[in-house]
Amino acid sequence: MDGDAPGPPDRQFGEEGGRLSYGGYLCLPALLTQQQPQSEAPDELLFITIHQVYELWFKLLLHELEAARTAMFGGELWQARHLFQRVHAVERVLIEQVDVLETMTPQDFLEFRAKLAPASGFQSVQFRELEFLSGLKDERYLGSFRHASDAELSRLRRRLDEPTLWDAYLAALAQRGLPVSDDEIMASLLTVARDRRSHDDLWQLAEDLLTHDETTALWRMRHVQMVERQIGTKSGTGGSTGAPYLRGRARLHYFPLLWELRAWL
Numbered sequence: 001m002d003g004d005a006p007g008p009p010d011r012q013f014g015e016e017g018g019r020l021s022y023g024g025y026l027c028l029p030a031l032l033t034q035q036q037p038q039s040e041a042p043d044e045l046l047f048i049t050i051h052q053v054y055e056l057w058f059k060l061l062l063h064e065l066e067a068a069r070t071a072m073f074g075g076e077l078w079q080a081r082h083l084f085q086r087v088h089a090v091e092r093v094l095i096e097q098v099d100v101l102e103t104m105t106p107q108d109f110l111e112f113r114a115k116l117a118p119a120s121g122f123q124s125v126q127f128r129e130l131e132f133l134s135g136l137k138d139e140r141y142l143g144s145f146r147h148a149s150d151a152e153l154s155r156l157r158r159r160l161d162e163p164t165l166w167d168a169y170l171a172a173l174a175q176r177g178l179p180v181s182d183d184e185i186m187a188s189l190l191t192v193a194r195d196r197r198s199h200d201d202l203w204q205l206a207e208d209l210l211t212h213d214e215t216t217a218l219w220r221m222r223h224v225q226m227v228e229r230q231i232g233t234k235s236g237t238g239g240s241t242g243a244p245y246l247r248g249r250a251r252l253h254y255f256p257l258l259w260e261l262r263a264w265l
């Protein structure tokens with residue numbers, strides 16, 4: 001009955017070289033020593049953990065969106081669509097995960113909130129990179145990165161210079177022979193929408209862009225609800241008005257023409 005013996009066999013699949021372990025592969029000794037609370041407050045570990053998890057997902061989103069942009073420029077629309085499905089799934093997780101932080105009471109947050117200032121989500125380099133890559137370029141935000149490293153600042157500047165996802169979509173339309181000048185773009189979007197027999201791939205890709213835009217807006221709304229629940233009408237540690245500032249940001253769109261298109265259909 002040796003075959004049924006409990007426990008792992010002597011040598012498992014993939015162990016032939018014997019170099020990798022679970023923790024080594026995932027760099028867990030480094031990862032799991034990076035949570036450093038500034039206070040004794042019990043909920044600060046939750047606060048740090050959730051932000052670190054967001055930043056890891058932001059890193060993956062930047063990677064996948066860059067690849068989707070390359071695929072659109074290369075005319076590989078099926079590949080871009082495949083990557084957008086992953087982006088959407090991650091973005092849904094980003095929204096859901098607000099629930100975890102909302103298990104913290106405002107009283108428990110106040111035990112360590114003062115220690116955080118002037119740090120704030122304002123200073124998330126990767127969040128701003130996602131905005132710039134998606135098409136919402138606003139160089140005034142470079143001013144909020146006075147404490148960023150040179151490497152981070154140059155990443156942000158590079159994102160401001162690089163083509164956006166919208167530029168890549170326009171390239172895909174142009175490859176199909178559709179005009180993309182400012183004056184003609186709405187007509188081209190309408191052509192795609194009305195002739196799905198010829199252009200369904202371009203239509204579905206535009207829908208994927210719109211879903212990326214929509215899930216980001218939903219995250220912004222979810223974030224501001226959480227902010228009102230935690231700090232009410234207080235101003236933010238980053239120096240903004242807090243919830244009113246964030247409510248203004250929740251109205252922003254990455255691809256305004258795709259929303260405007262609805263009115264013309």
Ligand code: HEM
Nearest residue numbers: 054120121122124127227230231236237238239240242249
């Ligand atoms: C208790 C929870 C939270 C509170 C009270 C809060 C509060 C705020 C406030 C007031 C701002 C405006 C900037 C300022 O003046 O500080 C802000 C911005 C921001 N927060 Fe949070 N936040 C919370 C959790 C999170 C989490 C979990 C993330 C995930 C990464 C996050 C990401 C951001 C980002 C990216 C911005 C910049 C938004 C923009 O400029 O459009 N926040 N937050």
Ligand SMILES: N[C@@H](CC(=O)c1ccccc1NC=O)C(=O)O
Nearest residue numbers: 116119120121122235236237238
């Ligand atoms: N801006 C928040 C503090 C906060 O949430 C925060 C602080 C440091 C690092 C990230 C944060 N998250 C989002 O803004 C506040 O005003 O309470």
